Amino acid sequence: MATAKIKIAARLRPRLGGELVDDSVKVEHPSNETGESSSSGSSGSIISVTNPRDPTQVFKFPFSSCYDQSATQEEIFQNDVQPMIDVVYSGVTVTIFAYGVTSSGKTHTMQGTKSDPGVIPRVIRAMFDKKSTIHEHKVSLLVSYMEIYKDEVYDLLVTRENAPKLPVRENDAGMVFVANLTSEPISSIEEFDVIYNRATKHRSVGSTNLNHASSRSHAVLTIEVRMSDPVADRSLIGKINLVDLAGSENNKLTGNDASRMAESSAINKSLSVLGQVVHALNQGASRIPYRNSKLTRILQDALGGSSVGLLICNLAPGIKFRQDTLNTLNFAVRTKNVENKPVINERDNRPAPKPHFAALAMQPPAPKPAPAIVQAISTSGSSSSVGPIRSRSSLVPVSRVPRVSSYGAGGNGYQPFALPGGAAGRRVFNEKIKEEDSGDRSGSLGLGMTEKEIDERISKAVEMEVARRLEERERAREREEEERRAKEREVDLQRPSSHAKPKSPKKEQSLPSGVLTPLLKRHRDLDDELKNRLQELERKFERGNKEVQLADVLSPVSKKKTGRAYVALARAHSEKGDLQVALDLYRKAESYVPDNVKLKERIIEIEWAVKNDREFVPSPKPPRKAKGKKKSKLAKEPQVTEDDAAMDVDDEAPKHGHPRGRTAEFGTERTNTGASSPTKGKRRLDANQEDEDSAETPPKRQRRAGKGKAIVIESSDEEEWVPPAPSKKSKRAMAE
Ligand SMILES: Nc1ncnc2c1ncn2[C@@H]1O[C@H](COP(=O)(O)OP(=O)(O)OP(=O)(O)O)[C@@H](O)[C@H]1O
Numbered sequence: 001m002a003t004a005k006i007k008i009a010a011r012l013r014p015r016l017g018g019e020l021v022d023d024s025v026k027v028e029h030p031s032n033e034t035g036e037s038s039s040s041g042s043s044g045s046i047i048s049v050t051n052p053r054d055p056t057q058v059f060k061f062p063f064s065s066c067y068d069q070s071a072t073q074e075e076i077f078q079n080d081v082q083p084m085i086d087v088v089y090s091g092v093t094v095t096i097f098a099y100g101v102t103s104s105g106k107t108h109t110m111q112g113t114k115s116d117p118g119v120i121p122r123v124i125r126a127m128f129d130k131k132s133t134i135h136e137h138k139v140s141l142l143v144s145y146m147e148i149y150k151d152e153v154y155d156l157l158v159t160r161e162n163a164p165k166l167p168v169r170e171n172d173a174g175m176v177f178v179a180n181l182t183s184e185p186i187s188s189i190e191e192f193d194v195i196y197n198r199a200t201k202h203r204s205v206g207s208t209n210l211n212h213a214s215s216r217s218h219a220v221l222t223i224e225v226r227m228s229d230p231v232a233d234r235s236l237i238g239k240i241n242l243v244d245l246a247g248s249e250n251n252k253l254t255g256n257d258a259s260r261m262a263e264s265s266a267i268n269k270s271l272s273v274l275g276q277v278v279h280a281l282n283q284g285a286s287r288i289p290y291r292n293s294k295l296t297r298i299l300q301d302a303l304g305g306s307s308v309g310l311l312i313c314n315l316a317p318g319i320k321f322r323q324d325t326l327n328t329l330n331f332a333v334r335t336k337n338v339e340n341k342p343v344i345n346e347r348d349n350r351p352a353p354k355p356h357f358a359a360l361a362m363q364p365p366a367p368k369p370a371p372a373i374v375q376a377i378s379t380s381g382s383s384s385s386v387g388p389i390r391s392r393s394s395l396v397p398v399s400r401v402p403r404v405s406s407y408g409a410g411g412n413g414y415q416p417f418a419l420p421g422g423a424a425g426r427r428v429f430n431e432k433i434k435e436e437d438s439g440d441r442s443g444s445l446g447l448g449m450t451e452k453e454i455d456e457r458i459s460k461a462v463e464m465e466v467a468r469r470l471e472e473r474e475r476a477r478e479r480e481e482e483e484r485r486a487k488e489r490e491v492d493l494q495r496p497s498s499h500a501k502p503k504s505p506k507k508e509q510s511l512p513s514g515v516l517t518p519l520l521k522r523h524r525d526l527d528d529e530l531k532n533r534l535q536e537l538e539r540k541f542e543r544g545n546k547e548v549q550l551a552d553v554l555s556p557v558s559k560k561k562t563g564r565a566y567v568a569l570a571r572a573h574s575e576k577g578d579l580q581v582a583l584d585l586y587r588k589a590e591s592y593v594p595d596n597v598k599l600k601e602r603i604i605e606i607e608w609a610v611k612n613d614r615e616f617v618p619s620p621k622p623p624r625k626a627k628g629k630k631k632s633k634l635a636k637e638p639q640v641t642e643d644d645a646a647m648d649v650d651d652e653a654p655k656h657g658h659p660r661g662r663t664a665e666f667g668t669e670r671t672n673t674g675a676s677s678p679t680k681g682k683r684r685l686d687a688n689q690e691d692e693d694s695a696e697t698p699p700k701r702q703r704r705a706g707k708g709k710a711i712v713i714e715s716s717d718e719e720e721w722v723p724p725a726p727s728k729k730s731k732r733a734m735a736e
Pocket residue numbers: 012013014016100101102103104105106107108109211213214215216245246247248314
């Protein structure tokens with residue numbers, strides 16, 4: 001199947017009033033034969049940025065289209081967007097997204113102004129122009145518009161008061177869609193304008209120091225074209241997703257207040273996941289973290305999926321934004337290597353014979369690869385014969401009726417990013433949709449079932465599956481137990497009679513009744529306990545698995561930071577007495593710093609306290625009692641509490657030296673000792689202590705921590721470890 005790389009266009013916006021003039025970011029065009037530099041958007045252009053650390057050095061970023069301050073909206077549209085319209089009309093999904101730091105001109109590029117319209121109004125005009133040239137098919141256009149605000153999806157076509165948070169779902173073919181998003185038919189540009197202007201007012205916009213009308217959400221406008229061929233009884237569905245991302249924000253510059261900060265953090269987080277997704281795709285990772293944010297989940301098809309992509313990188317000029325410009329350009333460089341496998345989205349509308357229910361489990365035929373036109377606009381030009389499009393199998397049993405968009409059914413369950421694919425497998429569903437049209441089932445997903453019913457079915461299926469697996473495991477465990485008992489019996493029988501224990505079969509038979517009852521009860525109790533443990537293990541595994549998957553994609557430094565954050569939270573809960581919550585948080589921390597021995601010890605201690613319903617008091621380590629020279633040597637060492645040791649999750653700190661400045665982030669907080677330690681009531685979380693520990697000899701370690709801790713684990717009554725008084729003999733030896 002043909003592949004198409006995401007095309008990149010970079011656009012440097014003009015200086016705004018009050019911005020300083022400098023040349024730190026420039027667009028350079030190649031010169032033609034007459035020595036004049038060619039126009040914006042011509043191939044061979046580069047963006048050059050001076051190195052913030054060394055002004056003599058310049059970073060150069062070549063992209064297929066680079067637009068300078070003088071570039072017009074029309075130029076960008078003609079060069080990069082117009083060719084996509086034919087792709088959409090060939091039944092392929094196209095995604096165009098504007099990316100860049102706040103105030104870099106994303107909204108200006110995508111939306112523009114009345115006097116200087118941007119990509120969106122131009123696309124609409126081009127879509128209607130193209131429509132008017134098609135006579136052999138019945139063509140209809142539909143619009144849907146959503147925003148992702150603080151990681152929740154809202155429909156912009158309904159008023160905000162009526163707009164619930166919309167769930168993001170995945171159909172059986174692995175395509176992601178936003179459930180219950182409305183889509184309205186549009187028959188003219190004027191009609192679109194009315195809908196769009198009304199919807200744009202619903203979008204979350206706020207003022208920051210950098211942009212008085214800053215987008216606080218990611219907005220996705222989708223125009224869908226449905227072309228039905230009445231002769232062949234099939235239809236093609238093309239889509240164009242126009243995405244105006246919110247800009248990444250440096251909060252030192254934005255001057256955001258608390259509520260803006262919350263928005264900003266959601267924006268930055270989703271953009272950071274976007275970066276991780278692109279990185280993982282470039283690395284060929286087995287797991288791409290699409291699910292870590294709604295934005296990436298919704299853009300899944302555009303990133304490594306089956307749509308054709310164009311990324312417009314918006315850049316703000318000047319030194320003030322230079323670091324952001326470099327970040328944006330680095331993101332663009334990585335995105336340019338992402339390969340998609342575009343497919344034609346075709347439907348067969350012929351009615352199918354009533355199927356046997358087993359046919360519902362049938363895999364839909366592989367979608368057709370995209371036509372040559374996609375190749376023409378692809379910058380990669382690479383093509384390979386890899387298998388059918390990426391499609392993940394559903395977790396739900398195959399007999400479940402797959403969900404499809406309510407094509408022609410009033411908009412519920414509309415799939416802006418889904419490619420429902422081929423023909424025969426879908427006939428069944430089309431028929432069901434028709435059946436549903438005649439009935440009145442509001443909230444139905446086009447299958448004669450309401451969403452609630454489908455959800456119930458899913459949870460039932462999942463419950464049954466879990467019950468089945470547990471039962472299977474239980475049976476396997478019983479079998480093992482039975483085998484073990486049989487072996488034991490065999491060994492007993494083979495034992496020579498001289499060594500025979502009183503537990504001979506004869507004796508067992510002669511056991512008085514009543515003796516067995518408590519034994520059987522105990523066996524049942526053990527059985528129950530085992531079952532509980534199994535369930536707990538299963539829960540732990542699932543929980544751990546999620547964290548481990550997340551930890552997989554983080555850098556070592558981020559892992560440690562996350563681990564520390566969890567430890568700090570856990571400690572706060574432990575101090576409040578929320579031991580179960582604290583325990584969960586410590587376990588989460590462990591997923592990020594799995595090798596931290598002290599953390600493991602802490603987990604064991606709290607597990608013990610929770611299990612035995614005891615209070616958990618992280619006791620301070622008693623001051624060391626030493627005499628003579630030894631005492632003065634020890635007195636110089638910083639006193640570290642037991643609690644410190646367990647919290648220490650940073651193992652990268654230097655072996656010697658003092659707490660570093662950065663440890664203040666998670667590394668300093670009040671001790672509960674009030675001891676006159678050199679940390680003056682602050683607790684260190686750096687690695688010095690751990691390193692010192694590991695340098696100690698085993699007996700010394702045992703004396704210092706192991707022995708005291710072991711007592712705490714074994715018995716909560718003996719929390720303090722007091723060194724034993726030296727014997728007379730050792731006193732004599734010391735005196736000598
Ligand atoms: N090419 C351009 N020509 C003229 N003005 C521009 C251009 N690009 C951006 N601007 C102006 O710069 C300001 C910021 O642009 P815009 O709101 O589009 O940024 P943004 O990247 O969408 O910001 P945010 O992420 O905060 O929403 C606006 O006043 C806009 O009119």
